[in-house]
Amino acid sequence: MKNISLITRRELQAYLRTMSGYIIIAVMLFIDGLLFNAFAVPGTAKKSSEVLADFFTLTSGITMVGAVFLSMRLIAEERQTGTLALLYSSPIHDLEIVLGKFLAALLFLCLFFLSTSYMPILVAVYGKVSVGHIFAGYFGLLLVGATGLAIGTFGSALTKSQVVAAVLSGVMVLALTTCWLLAKVTERPLTDVINGLAWWGHFDSFRTGLVHVKHVAYFCLVTFLALFAATRVLEARRWR
């Protein structure tokens, strides 16, 4: 536990003291704001809750893509600069390295969530929304972010180039996003399984303010699997 918090603090410091993280968040915010203005707000006779739901849909997509970019440096950069040898030669477990880094990225991503909050506030000021809806939506975003960051961490563990890491994790996220295309040409029960893999299908209830355990479980499971895989990759790299 102590080691995880140590790694998290250092990693968070790295995010806060370098430009790249801020730039990624700034771009995410910029696009989110534009899309909010272009798609969520317009429309005649739209209920406030519908605007809010659209906001969460847009933000979830941006969170997923942004998470890949935020996490691409986590392990790849350490491999590139040789600092991974420091962690490897210290008495800490590979799982602690992965978890520490993942948590730091998640905390930094919360900075993005915090910065987007002006949009639901605007909706609340000019319309009527429930606090529960906002919380459920942000909880869903946090889960989406965790999933994206975990996949990104896994991609980052595979290579020492941040660009390659981003591409690898991007492909994995893309696969989880577009698997419904594959489901179109398969038959039941395979169709159900493949449809169940798509992350946005599980986010659908959160955007409307509902929290279902099965959807929470989906995001937790993918996050766990990706972090587990990242840990195994770190362990395996000691053999070569």
Add this chain to the structure above:
Amino acid sequence: MIKVEGLTKYYGERAAIRDLSFNIERGEVIGFLGLNGAGKSTTLKVLGCVLLPTSGSVLIDGFDVSRDPHEIRKRIGFLPDTPPLYDEMTVEGYLEFVAQLRGVTRAELAARVADAMQKTALTDRKDDVIGSLSHGYRQRVGVAQALVHNPRLLILDEPTSGLDPVQIVEMRELIQKLKGEHTVLVSSHILGEISQICDRYLVIQQGEIIARGTEAELSKLLGSGGNVELEVQGPAQRAIDVIMNVPGVTEVTVSKLDGDNAALRVVGVGELRPAVIKALVVAEIGVLRVDKGAARLENIFLKLTHGKEAAS
């Protein structure tokens, strides 16, 4: 302290090191010599618990690198070939992070960090951001992180690489200071940089140890004790002819011509100086200077590594 037996490490199909065996006693300073790609870094990474061996056993303080790596990691300080530094951190912040990572308690933390900075002369740069430091300072921070938790074993992979001559002298002095307190394993591909600071040397080439021993033992092993360097007056060719007639001399080369004087290098077996001087005096050639040929580690090393290449 360290017991290595039959250590082998493969990268895919290629063996980086093959069947290495050696022992290191507590408090020794061991020099690890080899050209780039000889397998030094791989060996040190295995000892530093960064890589796992393909086969063979490595015991450090009685613990096996494959079974109890954590016990070993608590006892070692490792400086890889590129210092593992986080550019955005300050020197002090970085050392505190590393110390905690290696299990230094909060109570000891400040004292340990201050001690490491003092030993490596970093105290007045402690608030500098690592990214702004020069190469020499970065290397020092690298050594400081290796010794911040006061480990019994220090593994320094090429600590002198890329340093200027003054910094190399400083680094040598630092390693000498660490002697006694720690067991030190230091590697280099430039032997002059670590000659005279190590108790023993292991020369590694193509993943195998090709020679071991003290500096004196290594030079004896190669029979380079008979080299003579001298400076004579008069025509070089006549001097060479005279010296070639001395029993035991196998080769004479001109190393420098300076007006009427010539510097010669004599290679042969056994102590040649008295016979060479006598022959020159008899031949009425003025002898300006006679030196025992420097059996420098450089020469030994070149001879060893090239001999190996020729044989294989």
